[in-house]
Amino acid sequence: MTARRPRLVWSILVHVGLVVLAAAVLYPVMLVCKKALEPGRQFALSASPIPSDVTAEHFVELFTSRGASGELLFLHHALNSVLVSLLTTVVGVALSCTAAYALSRFRFPGRQTGLGMFMVVQMFPATLLLLPLYVILDRLGLLNSIAGLVLVYSTTAIPFCVWTLKGYFDSLPRELEEAARIDGASPWMIFRKIILPLARPGIAVTALFSFMTAWNEFIMASTFMTDQTKYTLPVLIQSTVTEFSADWGLFAAGAVVTSVPVMIAFYVLQRYLVGGLTAGAVKG
Numbered sequence: 001m002t003a004r005r006p007r008l009v010w011s012i013l014v015h016v017g018l019v020v021l022a023a024a025v026l027y028p029v030m031l032v033c034k035k036a037l038e039p040g041r042q043f044a045l046s047a048s049p050i051p052s053d054v055t056a057e058h059f060v061e062l063f064t065s066r067g068a069s070g071e072l073l074f075l076h077h078a079l080n081s082v083l084v085s086l087l088t089t090v091v092g093v094a095l096s097c098t099a100a101y102a103l104s105r106f107r108f109p110g111r112q113t114g115l116g117m118f119m120v121v122q123m124f125p126a127t128l129l130l131l132p133l134y135v136i137l138d139r140l141g142l143l144n145s146i147a148g149l150v151l152v153y154s155t156t157a158i159p160f161c162v163w164t165l166k167g168y169f170d171s172l173p174r175e176l177e178e179a180a181r182i183d184g185a186s187p188w189m190i191f192r193k194i195i196l197p198l199a200r201p202g203i204a205v206t207a208l209f210s211f212m213t214a215w216n217e218f219i220m221a222s223t224f225m226t227d228q229t230k231y232t233l234p235v236l237i238q239s240t241v242t243e244f245s246a247d248w249g250l251f252a253a254g255a256v257v258t259s260v261p262v263m264i265a266f267y268v269l270q271r272y273l274v275g276g277l278t279a280g281a282v283k284g
Helices: 004-037 057-064 073-105 111-121 126-140 146-171 174-182 187-198 200-216 219-224 233-238 248-282
Strands: none
Touching: 004 057, 004 248, 057 073, 057 248, 073 111, 073 146, 073 187, 073 200, 073 233, 073 248, 111 146, 126 146, 126 219, 146 200, 146 219, 174 187, 187 200, 200 248, 219 233, 233 248
């Protein structure tokens, strides 16, 4: 009985600590949700995360605001974000899968150098790449275009995705490929019919990361897109808070709505995420 008591005390302390940590993490999110549901443009002085009055006026304004051409601003920019995010995910996953499989299964000159360069690229912040990327897009005629933004987002997401998928491909048994090769399967058939289905957890992580990179990114989108009709949702939401005026209620409502697709993606892919991340982290 006395031996179980320290374990019980330790378990209670651990759970209390986790509750406190979760509350600290969720408190800013609850304040944003509070402002989205509270009337008025400014944040209330109260530190309570519970709104004193509930209204949907910020959400109504968010979905009914129109641009200079009469288009619904939020829906128009939401379509831009969806298009950019989906294209980035497709391009990122396709290039990362093929590159990671080659780096995992084949030995060729420059392999280790390529892996090292992928690692080095991730060490630099995105703001450091703004100027060279701007010059490259300008020379290619891709400034202020969806294609240019997809190209930039894909290249910034690929290094992480390649390392994650390479680790997952390393964990797959080579005997399956050897058996398929003996049965007459081509390398492309082995990759498409055997490797890709087995690598679904790793691909899910890669796809989610690519989607989130494009969906939440603000700095590059605001730098490379000068036409307001081409803005993505983060740029539109930021425009509600300027140097001379700030509509925090509209900003909070936009932030809440914009976070919904990411939460849905996490919920749909949650069974793949743990396996994909752990397998990609163990193998190198």
